[in-house]
Amino acid sequence: MAPGNVDARLAGTVNVTNVERSDFFARMAVCDNQNMTVTDTAPSSISTDPETQLVNDALDALLAAHDPKQMDDVAFRGARFDAGLAWVHFAKGDGGMGLRPELNRVVDRRVKAAGAKPTDPSSFFMALAGPTIATHGDDSVKERFLRPMFTGEERWCQLFSEPGAGSDFAGLGCRAERDGDEWIVNGQKVWNTLAHIADFGMLVTRTDPEAPKHKGMTYFALDMRAEGVEVRPLRQITGEAEFNEVYLTDVRVPDACRVGAVGEGWRASLTTLMNERSAIGGGGGGAPRRGGAANDAVQVWEAMDESRKDAATKDRLMHFWVQAEVGRLTNMRASQNARSGNPGPEMSIAKLAYSELNKALYEFCMNLLGADALIGYDYSFRRPEDLDVSGTAHGLRYAFLRVRANSIEGGTSEIMRNILGEQVLGLPGEPRVDKSGPWNEVPRN
Numbered sequence: 001m002a003p004g005n006v007d008a009r010l011a012g013t014v015n016v017t018n019v020e021r022s023d024f025f026a027r028m029a030v031c032d033n034q035n036m037t038v039t040d041t042a043p044s045s046i047s048t049d050p051e052t053q054l055v056n057d058a059l060d061a062l063l064a065a066h067d068p069k070q071m072d073d074v075a076f077r078g079a080r081f082d083a084g085l086a087w088v089h090f091a092k093g094d095g096g097m098g099l100r101p102e103l104n105r106v107v108d109r110r111v112k113a114a115g116a117k118p119t120d121p122s123s124f125f126m127a128l129a130g131p132t133i134a135t136h137g138d139d140s141v142k143e144r145f146l147r148p149m150f151t152g153e154e155r156w157c158q159l160f161s162e163p164g165a166g167s168d169f170a171g172l173g174c175r176a177e178r179d180g181d182e183w184i185v186n187g188q189k190v191w192n193t194l195a196h197i198a199d200f201g202m203l204v205t206r207t208d209p210e211a212p213k214h215k216g217m218t219y220f221a222l223d224m225r226a227e228g229v230e231v232r233p234l235r236q237i238t239g240e241a242e243f244n245e246v247y248l249t250d251v252r253v254p255d256a257c258r259v260g261a262v263g264e265g266w267r268a269s270l271t272t273l274m275n276e277r278s279a280i281g282g283g284g285g286g287a288p289r290r291g292g293a294a295n296d297a298v299q300v301w302e303a304m305d306e307s308r309k310d311a312a313t314k315d316r317l318m319h320f321w322v323q324a325e326v327g328r329l330t331n332m333r334a335s336q337n338a339r340s341g342n343p344g345p346e347m348s349i350a351k352l353a354y355s356e357l358n359k360a361l362y363e364f365c366m367n368l369l370g371a372d373a374l375i376g377y378d379y380s381f382r383r384p385e386d387l388d389v390s391g392t393a394h395g396l397r398y399a400f401l402r403v404r405a406n407s408i409e410g411g412t413s414e415i416m417r418n419i420l421g422e423q424v425l426g427l428p429g430e431p432r433v434d435k436s437g438p439w440n441e442v443p444r445n
């Protein structure tokens with residue numbers, strides 16, 4: 001489709017087909033300012049339905065009693081949780097109201113407008129651990145973990161991958177053996193983002209080696225300060241050590257910290273993984289229209305000397321912009337259509353598209369910068385306390401390096417394609433010889 005036609009469709013009354021292409025971005029800005037395009041706000045069709053009314057009433061009461069500008073962020077988030085406005089699609093008492101997930105955007109928009117701080121980027125894993133615990137945890141687990149997770153008092157990390165189990169995560173070997181009311185855990189995890197600042201880890205273990213690999217796994221909340229937990233930094237291409245390897249030696253985990261039934265760890269893990277793909281791919285709506293990697297590319301273009309701006313490169317930039325818009329609108333539609341809280345395999349579309357586009361866009365930016373791209377970057381060793389998956393908050397050179405990981409973390413692009421082929425399109429599955437026999441008889445290195 002020609003870019004001009006796309007723009008005419010998006011902008012409604014603005015026809016840019018005969019407009020000089022150099023005016024395009026200026027016109028986009030005008031459209032944004034006049035709200036003439038599809039916006040990031042919730043659609044008007046939902047503004048009057050009873051569920052939206054319930055959310056707005058709860059928000060009115062919350063904001064009348066608690067001014068986020070005047071109070072401590074933890075206290076405000078606690079009040080928000082108690083009002084059922086943490087995750088509105090969770091059950092009452094679990095920080096929710098049992099409503100459809102799309103309405104979380106109404107809450108986000110209104111608390112932001114009232115002056116609430118944005119969610120701390122170091123709390124990224126709340127988007128994974130929260131839904132997993134809400135879906136699979138028993139009442140005491142939900143009561144213990146959800147509130148302090150939401151307030152930010154307890155931060156989480158993900159302890160899934162192992163040296164021999166990444167894409168084939170269900171093949172993991174970290175052992176947990178029952179000992180009365182506790183489990184004794186031994187094994188190694190790897191690539192564990194922010195494990196060095198986490199209070200708890202989403203830990204998946206092998207509890208029955210004789211069962212087929214998907215059946216013998218059990219999921220726990222691991223206290224990262226328990227005896228026997230050792231966190232070691234792993235340095236990345238960015239220079240920093242955002243992730244770690246985690247060694248577990250005779251770590252005692254109370255059975256009360258089990259998430260889901262014994263042997264049901266695979267099911268609980270799928271909830272984590274689906275939510276991870278959604279969180280990385282922007283299932284909640286993704287980057288705003290004039291945000292993210294596409295916007296970075298436009299800014300590099302705008303700052304370039306006119307003599308270096310040729311039509312072919314501009315065409316490529318337009319192509320990227322349209323792809324970013326298609327991704328954003330697809331995510332928005334998916335999040336509006338979602339009836340239940342947990343995303344399905346179709347979120348692999350968002351994850352795949354986002355990862356590949358981000359990598360291509362920052363590569364494009366580096367090419368536009370030319371030799372300048374090679375200078376002005378600090379590779380010194382750092383231990384970050386936040387997570388910037390998109391890289392956009394830390395400059396172009398960082399973003400270029402950081403987004404290389406997008407097509408690996410949360411499941412590689414090859415695995416996303418497998419999921420889409422098999423679970424969304426219904427194509428024949430890959431031959432799998434290790435699915436039905438006992439895990440301890442599967443050949444491994």
Ligand SMILES: Cc1cc2nc3c(=O)[nH]c(=O)nc-3n(C[C@H](O)[C@H](O)[C@H](O)COP(=O)(O)OP(=O)(O)OC[C@H]3O[C@@H](n4cnc5c(N)ncnc54)[C@H](O)[C@@H]3O)c2cc1C
Nearest residue numbers: 158159160161166167191192193405408409410411412414
């Ligand atoms: C920045 C970053 C942060 C991460 N954070 C975490 C974290 O917090 N917690 C955590 O547990 N893990 C984390 N990971 C690990 C991540 O989930 C794994 O790296 C990923 O699942 C791939 O596993 P692997 O590295 O073992 O590669 P492998 O599984 O060994 O894959 C190697 C290559 O083979 C391909 N491949 C493998 N199987 C297939 C197949 N069936 N079909 C087609 N191709 C295939 C892969 O696509 C890949 O290209 C992180 C990774 C990165 C890069």
